Amino acid sequence: MPENKTTKPMSHVLVVSADAGWRDEVVAGINAAAQKLDNPFDLLAVPAADAGAAVAAVRADGDVQIVLIDHGDHAPAARSGKGAARHQDVAAMAQEIIALRPELSLYVTLEDDENKLLLEQLASNxxxxxxxxxxHDFAGWARILAAEIAEKSATPFxxxxxxxxxxxxxxxxxxxxxxxDSYKGSPWVGDFYDFAGENLLRADLSVSVEMLDSLLHPTGVIVQAQRLAAQAFGARKTYFATNGTSTANKVIFQTLLAPGDKMLLDRNCxxxxxxxxxxxGAQPVYLDSSVNRKYGLFGPVPRATVLAAIEQHPDARVLIxxxxxxxxxxxxxxPIIEAAHAAGIKVIVDEAWYGHARFHPELRPTALESGADYCTQSTHKVLSAFSQASMIHVNDPLFDEHLFRENFNMHASTSPQxxxxxxxxxxxxxxxxxxxRLLDRSLKYAQELREKINATGVFRALELADLLPEELANDGIRLDPTKITIDITASGFSSDELREELFERFNIQVEKSTHNTLTLLLTVGTTRSKVSRLFxxxxxxxxxxxxxxxxxRMPELPHFTRLACLPRDAFYEYGERIPLLDEQGQPNAALAGRVCCDQITPYPPGIPVLVPGQVITPEIIAFLTRIMRMQKSIEMHGLATHDGEPCLRVLAPGELEAMASRTVL
Structure with a gap:
């Protein structure tokens, strides 16, 4: 099976020392030794004179994989007052480099074991x-450094x-x-074999292949791959999910929550x-998100709202x-996670759109670095995994792996891809x-693209101040630069018209739109040619x-009303269907005060207007009606139909009362 032709990787070892003679000797020695090795990673030592030069090199050179820091130039200094300061200097340099790029490997030279004990106390992590x-065993050093790169770059599965x-x-x-084989030679579907490719089809296998391990009960190469992922993303444990982050979120909920347990969640989840x-079967406390009404965008929940909810509901088990x-x-x-932890509340962060953040300092800190107990990421959205491929990261010190595995297996397919x-x-x-290196390139493209969009004089790339709802002004909200929202108002095109023009005439597909914006997503796969074609x-x-x-403007989303019962209980009732519009085509007043059985979600943006168990108000009925009339491109998920008419499924008379008397046998 021929391998794809790819560029040979480069792996720079940054040798940091103020001792120029020693530094040059080490660089030359490692490079000479590397020439004699198999050296598949193109190991090459490069010099840096001090901490400032090292940090600059780590920022500028995406091929740096290892940093070798010289602890000192002679033993007596380590046992003097200068030695203690030198320990601090080395530890500070190591911490600064890892804070900048946590994926790097750090090695330190020592004079004796006393040095090691002191450094272990300062920078062992x-x-x-x-x-x-x-x-001066440079051949041995080169072999160890090459082995370090091989271990980091391994793909066991x-x-x-x-x-x-x-x-x-x-x-x-x-x-x-x-x-x-079933496709080959077929006059009807033979072209699918060529379209999909031989290797992809040969690798679509059964769980009968023991050497490939089991996703449901891993003991081999999947365990190894997940362990490497945990190291990479800064987690205690990482699990691969092949049903997307949608399933990952459900698995964590069922692990942490029993029926009736209280949880806090932002409504724009x-x-x-x-x-x-x-x-x-949890009891939710819904927190209204902020709204940018000019652009029809929903933002985070104001910090004051989250902190107040934590204070008001100390019995909550989870915040997401x-x-x-x-x-x-x-x-x-x-600060939000610290407040939640102080109240004994576990924190889950849905990082579906932010799985790349760990690998560039401009995007950090990540949720895990901020103290989250659980984090779900759609690795396929912004990194190079296939669609549906996601990860669950766990840092919960009280993590119950057995319970998690039982819930994971409840949702995962027994025939994973x-x-x-x-x-x-x-x-x-x-x-x-x-x-x-790839994210640094994407961030540069993002800045360049913003400037080019603004240079058209018609389209405008929105900045944080444009996107931020007023109530978030002092919340420390930041913007991921790889997501560009374009104000199209001055063009005179509707968003639907503009999307069609881009697609039909210029072969460009954008991520999403509102009534007056388009959203672009830059990833590790964004290229210079794509930037030029879009401009x-x-x-x-x-x-x-x-x-x-x-x-x-998008009609204003009504505030959350109240729950008449648990969402689970309302969802599993039969209910009845009542038309959204009355016989005169007006919002149906008969729905007011009824209890919804389904989740009603305009998409985009995908934020529920109603959830199961929620009491319906006239304002909500009017909002849904207006959305359906004004925003033709918006899908309305969750509506039922009866005789072709859009309906809401609501609790039938007597069902709510029956819940209170129902017992479980």
Whole structure:
């Protein structure tokens, strides 16, 4: 099976020492030794004279994989007053480098074991290994450093999957296409074999292949791959999920919450979070999100609202927040998490759109670095995993792995797609080995693209101040620069028209839109050519500007009302369907005061207007009616139909009362 031709990786070892003679000798010695090794990672030592130069090099050179810090130039200094200061200097340098790029490996040279004991006290959590300064065993050093890179860049599951495909075993097991053989030669579906590719089909295998481990009960290569992912993302434990972050959220909910347990959640959570509330039987306390009414964007929950909810509900077991939002707004999480922990509340952060943040200092701190107990990430959204491939990261010191596994297996398929698991393994490797360089490039493209968009004189890239609802002004909210929201108002195009023009004429597909914005997503896969083509398209469309349309705003989302019962209980009732509109085509007053059985969600943005168990008000009925009339491009998830008419499923008379008397046998 031929391998794809790729550029050979580069791996720089940054040697930091104020002793120029020693530094030059080490650099030359490691490089000479590396030339004699197999050296598949192109190991190359490069010099830095001091901490400032080292930090600058780490910022500028995305190929730096290891930093070797010289502890000192002679033993007596380590035993004098200067020695103690030198320990502090080395520890401070190590901490600064790791704070900048936590994926790097750090090695330190020592004079003696006394040095090691002192440094262990100061920086044991960031130093990966030590060399004795006077040994000058550069061949040995080079082998150890090469082994470090090999370990970091290993893809245990992907490698084993490739090995199995190379074995060319006959398939007498599932799946039925038998490695793609059912497609080959078919006059009807033979083209799918060429479209999908031989390796992808050969790697679509059954759980019968023991050497590829079991996602439901891993003991081999999947365990190894997940352990490497945990190290990369800063977690105690990491689990691969092949059903997306939607399932990951539900698994955590069912692990932490028993029926009736109270939880706090921002109302602008992804609908999977609200589904998790139903499945877990939890008692939710919904927190209204902030709203940018000019652009129809929903932001984080104001910090004061979250802190007040924590104070008012000390019996809550869980708080879940979404950071960053679809539009790139991210919480200042640390003070919120500290307040929750002080009240004994576990914190889950849905980082579906922020899985790349660990690998560039401009995007950190991550949720885990801010103290979150659980974090879910859609590794496929902004890193290089396949769609549906996600990760669950755990830092909860009281984590019950058995209970988690039981809930995980309840949701996971017993026939997981091995290509998805392999893509998670590969995405983690890429993030660790070149994520900083790729993200640095994406951030530069983002800044350049903002300038180019503004230069059209018609389209405008919105900044944090434009996106931030007024009530968040002092909350420390930051913007992920890789998500660009464009104000299209001055173009005279509607968002639907502009999306169609971009797609049909310029072969460009954007992420999402509101009535007057388009959203672009830059990732590790963004290229210079794509940036140029997008700018060219917007420049041409700017020249075709139309008369500016009458300003329209998205109808204001009504505030949350109240729950008449647990969402789970309302959802599982039969209910009855009542039309949204009356016979005159007006908002149906018969719905006022009734209890909704379903989650009603305009998409985009995907924030529920109603959740199961919520009492319906006239304001909510009017909002839904207006949305359906004014925003034709918005899908309304959760509406039932009866005789072709949109309806709400609500509790039937007597069902709410019956809940109170119901007993479980």
């Amino acid at each position: 960031v130093v990966h290994g030590y060399f004795y300064r006077g040994e 992907y490698d084993e999957l490739k090995n199995y495909v190379r074995m060319a075993k006959d398939s007498w097991h599932t799946p039925g296409h038998a490695g793609g 992804h609908k999977s979070v609200h589904h998790g509330v139903i499945l877990s 927040l979404t950071s960053c939002t679809y539009d790139g707004l991210r919480y200042d999480l640390k 091995y290509n998805l698991i392999a893509s998670l393994d590969v995405a983690r490797k890429q993030a660790v080995m070149e994520g900083y 060219d398209a917007l420049l041409r469309l700017a020249k075709e500007r139309r008369p500016e349309r009458t300003s329209a």
